[in-house]
Amino acid sequence: MYREQIKVLDCTIRDGGLINNHDFDRRFVREVYKAISASGIDYIELGYKNSKKLFSTKEYGLWKFCDDEEIKKIIDGIESNTTISIMVDVGRVELDEVKPKNESPVGMIRTASYVKDIDKAIHMANHFDEKGYETTINIMAISKDQGPELDEALHQIEEESRIKALYIVDSFGALYQEPVEQLIKRATHILKTKEVGFHGHNHQQLAFGNTIEAIIHGANYLDGTVYGIGRAAGNCPLELLLGFLKNPKFDIRPVLDLISTEFIPLRNKIEWGYIIPYAISGMMNEHPRTAMALRKSHKKEDYREFYEKMLNPEIE
Amino acid sequence: MYREQIKVLDCTIRDGGLINNHDFDRRFVREVYKAISASGIDYIELGYKNSKKLFSTKEYGLWKFCDDEEIKKIIDGIESNTTISIMVDVGRVELDEVKPKNESPVGMIRTASYVKDIDKAIHMANHFDEKGYETTINIMAISKDQGPELDEALHQIEEESRIKALYIVDSFGALYQEPVEQLIKRATHILKTKEVGFHGHNHQQLAFGNTIEAIIHGANYLDGTVYGIGRAAGNCPLELLLGFLKNPKFDIRPVLDLISTEFIPLRNKIEWGYIIPYAISGMMNEHPRTAMALRKSHKKEDYREFYEKMLNPEIE
Numbered sequence: 001m002y003r004e005q006i007k008v009l010d011c012t013i014r015d016g017g018l019i020n021n022h023d024f025d026r027r028f029v030r031e032v033y034k035a036i037s038a039s040g041i042d043y044i045e046l047g048y049k050n051s052k053k054l055f056s057t058k059e060y061g062l063w064k065f066c067d068d069e070e071i072k073k074i075i076d077g078i079e080s081n082t083t084i085s086i087m088v089d090v091g092r093v094e095l096d097e098v099k100p101k102n103e104s105p106v107g108m109i110r111t112a113s114y115v116k117d118i119d120k121a122i123h124m125a126n127h128f129d130e131k132g133y134e135t136t137i138n139i140m141a142i143s144k145d146q147g148p149e150l151d152e153a154l155h156q157i158e159e160e161s162r163i164k165a166l167y168i169v170d171s172f173g174a175l176y177q178e179p180v181e182q183l184i185k186r187a188t189h190i191l192k193t194k195e196v197g198f199h200g201h202n203h204q205q206l207a208f209g210n211t212i213e214a215i216i217h218g219a220n221y222l223d224g225t226v227y228g229i230g231r232a233a234g235n236c237p238l239e240l241l242l243g244f245l246k247n248p249k250f251d252i253r254p255v256l257d258l259i260s261t262e263f264i265p266l267r268n269k270i271e272w273g274y275i276i277p278y279a280i281s282g283m284m285n286e287h288p289r290t291a292m293a294l295r296k297s298h299k300k301e302d303y304r305e306f307y308e309k310m311l312n313p314e315i316e
Numbered sequence: 317m318y319r320e321q322i323k324v325l326d327c328t329i330r331d332g333g334l335i336n337n338h339d340f341d342r343r344f345v346r347e348v349y350k351a352i353s354a355s356g357i358d359y360i361e362l363g364y365k366n367s368k369k370l371f372s373t374k375e376y377g378l379w380k381f382c383d384d385e386e387i388k389k390i391i392d393g394i395e396s397n398t399t400i401s402i403m404v405d406v407g408r409v410e411l412d413e414v415k416p417k418n419e420s421p422v423g424m425i426r427t428a429s430y431v432k433d434i435d436k437a438i439h440m441a442n443h444f445d446e447k448g449y450e451t452t453i454n455i456m457a458i459s460k461d462q463g464p465e466l467d468e469a470l471h472q473i474e475e476e477s478r479i480k481a482l483y484i485v486d487s488f489g490a491l492y493q494e495p496v497e498q499l500i501k502r503a504t505h506i507l508k509t510k511e512v513g514f515h516g517h518n519h520q521q522l523a524f525g526n527t528i529e530a531i532i533h534g535a536n537y538l539d540g541t542v543y544g545i546g547r548a549a550g551n552c553p554l555e556l557l558l559g560f561l562k563n564p565k566f567d568i569r570p571v572l573d574l575i576s577t578e579f580i581p582l583r584n585k586i587e588w589g590y591i592i593p594y595a596i597s598g599m600m601n602e603h604p605r606t607a608m609a610l611r612k613s614h615k616k617e618d619y620r621e622f623y624e625k626m627l628n629p630e631i632e
Contacts (some may be wrong), residue, residue: 176560177493177528204556205518209525212493228590239592240520243599244492256619259592264617274544274590276555276575283559301580303572 002247005195005220007165009043010036010238013063014087015223015230019270022047023061029074031262032226037080038254039242043108045085046071051094071105083107083134088124090117095124101132108134110167115145118153122161129162136221138167138199142183143174143285154190165195165221170210173203173233173282177213184217197221200236202228203282205274207236212244226255227263232288233278271295276303284310318563321511321536323481325359326352326554329379330403331539331546335586338363339377345390347578348542353396354570355558359424361401362387367410387421399423399450404440406433411440417448424450426483431461434469438477445478452537454483454515458499459490459601470506481511481537486526489519489549489598493529500533513537516552518544519598521590523552528560542571543579548604549594587611592619600626 012032013024024032029046036044047063055064062070066086075084085108101107109128113121118137125135137157142150157166168183175183180198187196198214198221200207211222224238239259242252267273277291280303294306328348329340340348345362352360363379371380378386382402391400401424417423425444429437434453441451453473458466473482484499491499496514503512514530514537516523527538540554555575558568583589593607596619610622 177525178532202521204559205521205524205553208521209493209528212525216494227592237521237590237595240595240599243520243595253620253623256592256596256623260617260619274553276543276572279553279556279559280572283556301576303576304569307569307572 002245003215003220004247006215006245006247007042007221008238008241008245008250009045009085009221009223010041010225011045011199011223011235012036012225012229012238014045014047015225015235016272017047017061017063018231019229019272021060022063024063026062026073028262029063030078031258033074033080033082034078035226035254035258037078037082039251040249041082041238043083043085045087045110046074047086048092049086049088049098049109050092051097053094054092066106068099068104068106075105085110087112087138090114090120090124093124095127098128098131106133108136108164110136110138112138112140112169114140115142115149115153118156122157125161125163135161135163136165136167136197137161137163138169138197140169141171141287142168143170143172143179146179146183151186151190154187158191158194163194165197166191167197167199167221167223168214168219169199170201172285172287173201173206173278174285175200175210176206177210180210180213181217184214184219188218195220197223199223201230201282202233202235202274203278203288207234208240208244211236211241227259227267229263229266229272232272232281232292233274234272277306280307280310286310318561319531319536320563322531322561322563323358323537324554324557324561324566325361325401325537325539326357326541327361327401327515327539327551328352328541328545328554330361330363331541331551332588333363333377333379334547335545335588337376338379340379342378342389344578345379346394347574349390349396349398350394351542351570351574353394353398355567356565357398357554359399359401361403361426362390363402364408365402365404365414365425366408367413369410370408382422384415384420384422391421401426403428403454406430406436406440409440411443414444414447422449424452424480426452426454428454428456428485430456431458431465431469434472438473441477441479451477451479452481452483452513453477453479454485454513456485457487457603458484459486459488459495462495462499467502467506470503474507474510479510481513482507483513483515483537483539484530484535485515486517488601488603489517489522489594490601491516491526492522493526496526496529497533500530500535504534511536513539515539517546517598518549518551518590519594519604523550524556527552527557543575543583545579545582545588548588548597548608549590550588593622596623596626602626
């Protein structure tokens with residue numbers, strides 16, 4: 001038995017891009033797009049749309065900017081029913097540079113926002129909606145923001161926005177099942193005319209379990225990435241999610257092939273997955289940036305010193 | 317807030333032994349014992365007690381047999397409040413060779429059994445109980461055995477045995493949260509005078525999440541292993557479990573040190589963890605033995621062929 005309303009979004013290239021400055025080459029992105037399309041996944045997210053006034057094209061790869069022309073090169077000649085999504089951060093995109101949907105290969109724009117920026121996020125999402133795109137708002141770092149201001153933000157989104165789905169994003173990989181249950185229930189209770197989504201991080205090996213938990217309590221928009229690639233410990237492995245969902249429209253085989261041929265070699269070049277400093281960040285409900293810096297240093301396996309530092313951060 | 321009744325058992329050497337023929341050297345086992353003791357873990361399981369008539373000491377290491385004299389060499393001179401556990405399989409141990417508890421360093425004996433062998437398991441557990449040991453029965457491969465015969469076995473255990481805890485063992489890493497919830501509820505409902513335990517396998521990255529689920533529904537005996545070591549994808553990572561449990565008697569630091577110094581190097585020599593063929597075994601609710609054989613072949617990364625074979629096993 002499956003729930004027809006469930007939509008799966010693959011954000012392999014977008015969240016994976018956070019570990020390589022969004023610098024996947026075109027061949028690789030085409031391979032991912034081909035496999036995701038063949039697997040029948042609903043959406044694929046290729047990166048961020050950032051202003052080139054804020055970020056240098058010398059420092060970052062193509063998928064930090066997601067020019068329509070570049071996306072067209074990726075999809076050219078590949079049969080697909082998968083909608084292309086891009087992500088925008090509050091304050092980092094030039095709204096005027098986003099063309100109307102009927103002139104663009106993009107179908108959905110997701111706005112990532114903290115609770116405090118929700119007014120801006122709603123304004124942006126409504127702007128994209130007016131241009132014809134499907135839209136979502138993704139509330140980041142929600143494990144740090146579970147107070148009454150979250151309810152206020154959810155009410156505002158319900159009343160003022162025209163988004164398709166509101167995502168709960170566990171940026172720090174800090175949530176256990178019970179907080180996930182509570183957050184999804186709060187969101188579905190308030191957002192009567194919108195769908196609720198979940199985006200997990202795998203710092204404590206809970207991204208998949210928490211995604212199942214979100215499904216149980218009514219979330220219908222689900223993020224995954226191939227072989228769990230993504231910042232720090234990565235995300236919910238798409239292949240596990242497909243194994244769990246019973247909808248016959250999905251086919252796991254192209255994703256298995258993609259892991260064999262592309263992701264096993266890639267994992268030898270860039271690092272993600274279950275790594276102790278990320279687990280510690282998750283336990284402590286902190287951004288993984290300190291752990292990510294540690295992994296680039298000669299102290300990368302000095303877990304105990306890292307643990308003590310996270311417990312007792314020096315006053316700077 | 318923590319639940320005082322919760323007992324954590326580290327089965328690093330026992331379940332880890334399933335990937336190296338129980339051949340950890342004494343220095344390594346002493347390091348593990350030292351760290352587990354310093355972390356305040358309640359139990360440590362060092363291996364199996366198997367009959368030397370059935371298994372050759374040339375083929376298997378020390379921890380397939382767990383002679384009392386060998387255990388004494390491990391614990392000698394190390395301060396510890398951790399109880400030593402060993403595991404026995406139905407039909408593989410000479411009961412007469414197990415000395416009375418007051419002559420042995422072992423404090424607990426766990427009997428692993430399938431549902432069909434439960435009469436034998438109860439007989440064995442009662443035998444060990446009479447010799448003075450704490451006892452448990454661990455029902456293996458429970459994802460394949462959820463019919464009415466399971467209830468019958470649970471009733472029999474409640475009425476005929478004197479075990480401390482009955483463990484639900486997800487040998488195939490096939491359970492999702494909802495079946496875990498149902499199984500723990502069934503067990504706690506029937507076993508009014510015993511504790512219920514949970515032992516997860518990590519084929520689908522759910523060992524930790526499922527252990528939390530088991531805790532939520534009343535399981536108090538919990539298995540973990542350092543860095544998740546164990547057969548195939550391994551077990552619930554002990555360090556994550558300690559991070560989740562709030563009982564101040566536990567200290568994660570010695571486990572973090574142990575991972576840094578011993579388990580990172582070990583992982584380069586023997587393989588466990590998130591590996592696609594194990595994930596596929598879990599999805600299909602099958603024993604990982606076919607996947608383990610694949611990992612030793614030149615087709616170790618041919619996931620799609622493996623998937624098709626698991627879907628359509630040839631008639632032999």
